[in-house]
Amino acid sequence: MKYAIIGGTGVYSLGGNVKEVSLETPYGIIDFSIMEKDDKEIIFLPRHGKDHSRPPHLVNYLGNMWALKEYGVEFVFSTVAVGSTRSDIVPGDLVLLRDFLDFTKSRPMTFYDGSSGVVHVSMKEPYCSMLCDKILKTINLRDDTIYVCTEGPRFETAAEISFYRQIGGDVVGMTNVPEVVLAKELSMCYCAVGVVTNMCTGLVNVEATGSEIIAIVKDRKEELTNLFVDIILKGDLVTDACSCRSSLIRV
8 A cells, every 4th residue: 555645744854765756647747755664655745846836826736636646545644734713723733624614716626527427526524534533543633623725825814714713614724625625536545634833814913924834834744744654654544444435426
């Protein structure tokens, strides 16, 4: 089996043999790193490109997910930077995403454009229940978090944040949709942990600086990467303990 970790993550000092790969897909060339450790292949995919040059609304989501599927990945762990809409979720916290609200506007959203008939994908469990359970057994973090995805690259207004909070949004980010949907379309198990980097607009008088946000992301994403690798190396991930392989509905 093959595994992937998506985000602004690097391989860090995890040991094992690492190689760089460029894979051609119908959506462009995708670059990622592969670490071989304990007879397992773990792919590290930088969501924004290897030089972090793509803003959230221009990330090659289709290419990224297609590349993972083409390479044979079955389990995907993702990290996302998020802002908090709630006073009890603060910078530095980790949150496990369970559902989302989509407010993106112009992104390619699906592999099923009608060329192969009409296909729907179930969102009963957007995030793999099996992978989420593994994470909860490994680290203490907030569960049942609802993620709001906005288009970016601008931050949200105070009025927008107030609205998102009223309709149930706990955290806000710009990158997890359509990534989570595309993983489901490709029948890959997918989970996501949010790194809270700031309080959203209107909740504090002084906004977080770019350097403060980067510092939190770097610290916690490295911790999460090591956590994900530990879960992978335990070797007890299975494909028949969730609904991820049976989410497509053809009509």
